[in-house]
Amino acid sequence: MSGNDHDYRHWRGLLDVLIEGAYIVDKHRKILYWNKAAEKITSYRKDEILGRSCMDNILMHVDEAGNSLCKGDCPLAKTLKDGKIREANVYLHHKDGYRKPVCIRVVPLRNDYGEIHAALELFNDKTPEEALKQRMTELEKLAMFDELTKLPNRRYVEERLEDFMNDFMRHKLRFGVIFMDIDHFKSFNDTYGHVAGDKVLKIVANTLLGASRVSDVVGRWGGEEFVALIKNVNMKTIETIAERYRLLVESSSFELNGESLSVTISIGATLAKQGDTKESIIKRADELMYISKQRGRNRLTIG
Known part of the structure; x- marks a missing residue:
């Protein structure tokens, strides 16, 4: 780092011990600094990141609607321009390929003349790491998790579905089922090949997990x-x-052999109804998912 190197020295000792990820970019969004927590959260090492642009197919922040922020509504770019502090909830691209939910805060850095030269x-x-770790420990004891994806397996989902059904019938606690393929x-x-196929299953699993609440079962x-x-959902929420x-x-x-690979999912979603059984609600969600397949895939059908 040159030119403004002295401006960052007093930051480094502090930033390196934070449990928050931290990075600094110049006015062209080239990454000048990357702390240890950033390595842990993203799995990208410092030597893989420094000197690259944050737009360069690395973190690729998106919002909940999947819209790319790097080439559009980028909080970093806005702060570099107007000097305002910004916060946002986004999903970054983990090195392993899946989407990880993060809360970001962007702060402008100014030189001795008050000019913004970095952010x-x-x-x-x-x-929710601690809750997930606890759930994982419980599942391991009961042999109710899937070895490849580390998600709960079908047996566990079926048992929790029975609990959800009982709460619905006794206490009118509404719930929904989302079936994805x-x-x-x-x-x-x-x-x-199957190695790439396994990678895709893990990416989808981690992305779904990161987009869920602790109270949900995926x-x-x-x-x-x-x-x-x-x-606790209505039709609009489950959609x-x-x-x-x-x-x-x-x-x-x-990335595989220089090629960027991705997949899509077809989804069926439904709410529990009076008279439903475990079998009927899963069957309905499954049938709705197949309607999504028939209509062209990579879409959601609700019923």
């Missing part, structure tokens, strides 16, 4: 199918959650 972005991992997964496996149903059980899943999976990707 600092701080970011927190919003994945990776589009053209067999073709993807045939083209790129599990691998089998093969390339995933199911989410969503508490919002399911669309968030779809858009974030669509915007996730990973």
Whole structure:
């Protein structure tokens, strides 16, 4: 780092011990500094990041609707221009390919003349780690998690579905079921191999998990199918959650032999109704997912 190097020296000791990720960019958004927490949260090492532009296919921030912020409504770019401090909830692109939820705060850095010459972005991992670790420990004891994706397996989802159904019948606590299937997964496996296919399953699993609340249950149903059980929702809320899943999976990707690969999911979503059984609500969500397939894939059907 040259020119303004002295301006950052007093930051480094502090930033390196933060549990928040932190990085500094110049006016052209070239990354000048990357702290240890940023490495931990994103899995990108400092030597992979420094000197590159944050727009250069690295973090690729998107909002809940999957809209790219790097080339559009970028908080960093705005702060570099007007000097205002900004906060936002976004999803960054983890080195392993999935979307991770983070809360960012952007602060302008000024030189001795008061001119903005750089910006600092701080970011927190919003994945509920402690709750997830506790749930994982419980699932491991009960052999109710999927070894590949580390999500709850079908047996666990079915047992929780029974709990949700009981609460619905006894206490009128509404819930929804979201049934998801990776589009053209067999073709993807045939083209790129099972190792790449396993990578895709992990990316989708981690993206769904990061886009969910602690109270929701997201599990691998089998093969390339995933199911989410969503508490306390109406039709509008379950549509919002399911669309968030779809858009974030669509915007996730990973590199293989110089090629950027990504997948999409087709989704069926429904709310519990009077007279439903565990079997009927899953069947309805599954059938709605197949309607999404028939209508062109990478879409949501609600019913």
